[in-house]
Amino acid sequence: MQWWEKTVEYFFIKKYVADHLVAPLDGKHELAGDAILSDYQQKWIIIEFKARAESLDTEKKKFRSYADAYMALEKYDHHHYLIYGEILNGEFDLVAKTYFSRREQKDIKKILEYGKDIDSFLKYLNFFIKLKSEKGTSSSGNLGSYAFIAGVNNNNEITTCMSLQEFGLKHELNLESTPKEEKQKEITRERQRDRDGPSLGF
Template identity: 35%
Template sequence: MTTSITWWEKTVEYAFVLQTATFVDFAAPLAGVEERAGDGIFASDSKLLLIEFKRSFDALSSEQKKFVNFEQAAEKLGDYDAHHFIVYGDEVSEENTRKPSLRLVARTYFSGKESEPLSAVFDAGSSKENFDNYLRELLEFKRSDGRSSGTISPSAYASVIGISKSRGVKTVSMSEYLQRVLKYEYTMELSQAPAQSETPRMGGPF
């Protein structure tokens, strides 16, 4: 009898790093506001990815709740999401055995195109200019997050991954990228329920 395995969203994230480290020079996430926004990885030779990790396929539908209108977002951004992925886990049985194992699946966020092999996501990186334009448009469709401290945060657990010819691969959280690179802030009051009309504003020059 096949025994099911247990895993979590964070399991998928760690497994992604471990499995793709054989293809690229992968580094641990950057941390700390004292780090410079680029640290070399957001330089001119870099390509950027946005990856959101989910536990399983069944959890993907929860992403739609983050949007004021998911259908409108998909219609507008679906042709431009080649660098934006959801990576999730899928339980499979190893060939010729009944032993279950965890397989990772990467699909583009809106258009649902599967990346095969998994490492092919690194070939889909976008230029910083296109990435930032996409990110700004994406945020316009997002609901504000009542759990935030007041300064940002839709998709706080997403990762921005930079692929640099000279510096390998590094990541920062999407929330940190928004703060340090795009200078986004939220003007919402924590005492108020998130309003559908609230959208991020730019703070300072881009």
């Protein structure tokens, strides 16, 4: 059986998200406001989808220093998961592992119990973004294009979901791993080197 990252993402959304998203039941928008939970009424998790277990280590290339990121965050990643597909008992299913510590969770519903409150979640996310390197992104998107953010209610049901990019816009996160000032300095240095010619090493 062949499958891809999008297969895994679709399977997850269909199985664990679709029935619980907040929406007006009869199409009247004014009714939706009563049901929508604020950020502070939900716990938050972050998920990155992979096709298979052997794809997980590609995440390591997305950091300036994966070792530094691991040391800083592996004790605090119980709300941050890599989810991939696997054949279990002859059928396609999903397996989750925490992002850094790689603790395995085959019961996907269990990961919804480990969400963080919004303040702790934002603190983790900001630190995580700063440790990343743009070399792991494509020209068509930035860090925010690849992660799935979910808000979980008190019944451990996903009631809010969005991309990291959408979440970042809402909370004014800087999703560029390298600050603009630092980038500009690097561009200036490169232009100066071009004008000066090749360096001889001294």
